Amino acid sequence: MAKGVKKIKVTSGFTYPKMSVLGQRITIKPGEWVQFEVDEWLPGTTAEEKKKELIWMRQSGDRKIIIYQVPSVIGYRFRISKQLCGSYFYYIEASMSGKRDFKNNTGIYVKGWCEPKIVSSKWSTQKGSKSIKNSNKVNYISYGHIVHLNLMTEGLNGNTLIIELWNQQRAKNDKLVFVYTDVQVIDGEVNLRIENTYAWMAFVDNIQNVEEFYIKVKDTASKQYIKDKLGDDLHAIYLNVKNKVATSNTNGVYNQTPTKVYKPDVSNARYEPCKFEVINITENEVKDGKANNTTVTVFENGKGLKHKNAPQENIHRTIFYKFDSTIIDKDGEEILNNILKFLLEHKGSTINLSGYACVIGKENYNKGLSQRRADIVKKFFADGGLDPARIISVGKGEVDPTDDKKGRDNIRYKNEKDYENNRRVDISFTFNAHDAHTIVYEALAPSSDINLTVATSGLINKGCFRGKDKHEKKVIVKSPEYTSPYEINQSSLAFPVHSQLAAANVAPLNYIWPSFNLLSMQSSATIYNVFINSCRWFSNKNNAVVQVKVFPDIKWTVEFKWNHDQPFAYSFGNKLHPYDIQEGRKKVIGAEFDRATSKSFGEMDQSFALSLKAEWNRITQGRSSAPQTLELGHKWDGKIRRTLALFNKMKSMTEKISNSPLSQGRARFTIESPKIAFSAQWYLERAPKTSLDLTHMVVIGVSAKPLVEAKIEIDLWKIFIKFGGDAVCPGAGSIISWILDKLGKEAGMHFLISFSGGAYVDGKVTINTSYPKETTGEVKTTGKIQVVAEFKAWAKGGVGYLGFEGEVKADASTSVTAGIKVGADKNGIYTAPVAEFAGVKATFVAIGTVKLGVFKRTLTYEGESRLVMPDEIKFEKKYMNFDN
Structure with a gap:
């Protein structure tokens, strides 16, 4: 079937x-x-x-x-x-x-199909030479000279044209002088050799010393004139002809095929039968105690390959014949089919066929025999579809001819082996080989050996065109770390790799940046070269196909912590509620003690810690094990000299605020101590998982809650009575007015308002240094100002048997947040200002009890009011440019 x-x-x-x-x-x-x-x-x-x-x-x-x-x-x-x-x-x-x-x-x-056009047109004296018009000095031809007309076209390949020759007339309309029909467009060109210019003279009226000619082109099928890109239908302007006869030759015209220069094709696409198709590298490992199996395709049929050069290689093949024969035997046919396939997939090469014969027989006969042998090979290629114009076949005759001057066959010796080797056709051609850049693959490894596996598919060396130096069907890995190469005659090879960082390294600070060795001032990579050479893509056997760079699997972590144990400042007014005064005394003791020691010794009660940690040999194969670690750090619990002198100045502010005319002893003031933590990690990792290279990952975490924070609380009841609540806190006046309306004049009230503000830092960013657009996370720095009003009210009163007692609680709060946010999304790392206003929102609860005789009833009123709506200003993100 x-x-x-x-x-x-x-x-x-x-x-x-x-x-x-x-x-x-x-x-x-x-x-x-x-x-x-x-x-x-x-x-x-x-x-x-x-x-x-x-x-x-x-x-x-x-x-x-x-x-x-x-x-x-x-x-x-x-x-x-x-x-x-x-x-x-x-x-x-x-x-x-x-x-x-x-x-x-x-x-x-x-x-x-496209719109038919004449792209360019020119007259020249020889095919393919410069335009007569464009020469440095004006060239004229005479009637009878041979001229060549070249037209480059669009949309006319294979069409038949009519070319009209026109003579420019100054006093009257231009005259049609001659018409050339059945002109074929070949490969988009017209190359017309015109030998009958003498015949033009007879059609020129009132002939001048120099006449100017041009052409118009008409498509035979459509009968339409073909225009150029400017819409003009006059072409090859102008051919200048002197009023002189060079020859009376009246030969016709010949349309010639475009001139082709056959050169070996330099192309990205390669189809040599000696090839491989895919190379994968697999890492089967346990990393930080977790299985981390990765297979990366490092090569796939030339995709994304960077070219190094295209060295020209000379190919020679030979087929042999039997005595006095031109029949190609089975072995010769196999060789020719292989060559034919190669040539059809490599455009441009010129093929030279040299036929030979042995000395048996007359020299003239053998000369013809050698030519027939070469021609039969040319026919074989042409029948296979190869363009005959690419093939040059020459019969060279006898090898070391022995005939005498009279043409007699004069065989001096008989060596049949030599005779067999001389009955042949040598086939030679050049082509541009393909030797691409070595592919670089980066990996992580511990100090001891682990195996990487390189596997290839479609690896064959059938039809290798390198003669005696044929490519081998094997995988070879070489490295300065090996005493001898690893190699295998199969498609897959597991080979051992390790990093430069030794397990016993006491302080690996020379690998503080994992990809670089500070001691040697070179890359920290261990090099392994993989050779899987073939005619297709990687022809030079001395150049590695893949270079594996192995880096240490070291991870660095630095941590910084700073905490202060007491508020930086605390004070309270002597006219506050007794409870507030009692609580304030407890807080002020620590703050004042710290303040005193700070003034006397320049020190504060705080803790400070800094540590640097290294972990390596995190990667194993099989059972996981504890990695090597190194910790460098120090911690001070107690006193750090001359720390944050700025906060000493903040302490002195408390006295001024507490004794201000506004507070009149009704205020308390606090500066909260900062709590700062910073951490950073950096290490190598594959990013993304299918990429060939490693990237430095940097993880930064920051927390300062607060960096600085201050709070003031003031009892503003008297201020409210005098100036109104809205003068202090927007919306507060309407709440207090509502309370007074409900309770009447028999009301007592405590009105405490607090203002607090601070700066806060928090967040984590993971930065991919090679692929910054894959960076994630954000660090956000904000400042916040908050206003909180607290109300406490009480009332007693009665009219007859009616009485009322109760309490009202209410608060109104707002906040303003402002700062800079640093973050990352799919477009990269960005910064953006932050501005948010929380609005003013009031919540109140009123509870009252009504008495009438022996009856008693409790009433509750709850309410919530949005006095001022929130708002947020949207700022455009500004992305960091890593390309500059």
């Missing part, structure tokens, strides 16, 4: 339906990719075969030449330039065997 591709289809890309026939031919838009995939399979094709690689071939419209072919399991992408758009069709076909199917139309014809 037949197997293979029955039909292909277009799965994506722009096509013109009205200019296409479904399943047969399509017209596409230039500059855009069109994807082709298999539409139907022949019934004998198995599911497994359908998953295998197909050979996709782009052929000439007559299907004689394979312009380009490529193996692929995901279909074929094709796009066309405007120059190659026109009526010319290419044929695209897919094959399991790599051979074309001439019996069935399994492929699709493809052409491009």
Whole structure:
């Protein structure tokens, strides 16, 4: 049962339906990719075969030449330039065997369409030479000289044109002098060799000393004149012809194919049969007691590969013949098929075929025999779809000919082995090899060996084109750490790696930045070079394909803590409530003692701690074990000299506030002590998990709650009576007025208002130094001012048998927060101002008891009032630029 591709289809890309026939031919838009995939399979094709690689071939419209072919399991992408758009069709076909199917139309014809235009036009004296018009000095030709007309076009490839030659007339309309028909556009070009310029003279009226000619171009099918990009239909302006006859030659015109210079293709895409497809590196490890298994694809069919160079390599192959034979045997056919496949996948190389014969027989006969041997190889390649223009075949005749001057066969010796080697065709060509940059993969390791596993798929060396120095089907790892390389003739190899940091290192401060050794002033990496060379991608066997850099798995942590045990300042007024005075005495003792020692000794009662910790050998394979650690630190519990002199000044403020005319002994004032903590960690980690490189992760945590905070409390009842509550706290007046309305004049009230403010720092940021946009977290610094009003009211009174007693509690509070927030999101690290106003919100509760004779009833009134609405100012985030 037949197997293979029955039909292909277009799965994506722009096509013109009205200019296409479904399943047969399509017209596409230039500059855009069109994807082709298999539409139907022949019934004998198995599911497994359908998953295998197909050979996709782009052929000439007559299907004689394979312009380009490529193996692929995901279909074929094709796009066309405007120059190659026109009526010319290419044929695209897919094959399991790599051979074309001439019996069935399994492929699709493809052409491009765009607006027809003449892009450029010029006259020259030789094909491909500079324009006559653009030469340094004005060149004139004479009638009878040969001229060349070159047109570069868009949307006209494969079309037939009519070229009209016009003579410019000054006194009257320009005159049509000559018409050239059936001019073919080949590869988007017209290269017309015109030998009959002498015939132009007969059609020029009132001929001048110098005549000027130009052309107009008409499409044969549409009968429309073709314009240039400026909309002009006059081209090749002007050809200057002197009124002189060079020759009366009246030969015709010849349209020549574009001049092609065949050079080896330098391309990102490589399809040598000696290749590998994927390289993976796997780390199976236990990190900080947790399994951390990672497999990273370091290479996948050349994706994202950085090119180092494309050294030119000379390839030589030879096939042999039997005596007096031009028949290619089985071994020769295998060699030629291999070469053909390679050449079809490498555009541009010129192939030289040199035929030879042994000395048996006449020299002239052997000369012809050697040419036939070379020509039969050329036919083999041409029949396989290779462009014959790329092939040069030459018969070299006998090797070390022995015929005498009279042409007689004069064999001096007979060595059949030499004769066999001389019956041959040498095939030689050049191509640009592919030697890309070594791929760098970074990993972490402890002091002792752990294994990394490198595995490759699709590794074959069949058809290697390096002659005696063929690539081997093996994986090799070399390192200065090894006495001999690790190698294996399989696709997977586990090799041991370790870091430079020794387990017994007492103080590894030279690795304070894990990727750098401060003692050697070099990278801290241990180097392991992996060699999996092939013709495709990495041809030079001396260059490593992957370089593994192994860094120490060390993690550093620094911590700083500072606490103060007493308030920095505390005072209270002598006219406060007795309870407040009693509590205040307790608080003031510590504050005043600390204040006194600060003044006398410049010290404060506080604790200070700083520590630096290192952990390494956190990574193991198999059972986890405790890592090596180093701790450097010191802690002072007691006195630190000359600390925060600023807060001594804050202490003196308490006396001024307590004795101010406003408070009149009704205030108490507190400055809270700061509690500051800072921590930072830095270590190497893979980021993201599928990347090849490691990044320095830096985690910063800050907490200062508070950094500084002050609070003042004042009994403002008398101030309220005199000035009104709204003068002190917005909204307070309406609350107090409501209370007085309910209780009447038989009311007593305690009205305490407190103002507090401070600065606070809190947060954590994890910074990825290589990928700053993946940084997360935020550190937020804010300042807050808060106003709190507290009311206590009481009343007793009665009219007749009616009496009332009760209490009212209410408070109104607000806050303003302002500061700078540092954070990170998917767009990177940012800073943003913060400004929030909490509004004024009042809550009150009134409880009263009504007596009437022997009856008693308790009433409760609760309420909540939003006196001023909250607000928040939105600020734009400013992102940090790491590129500058």
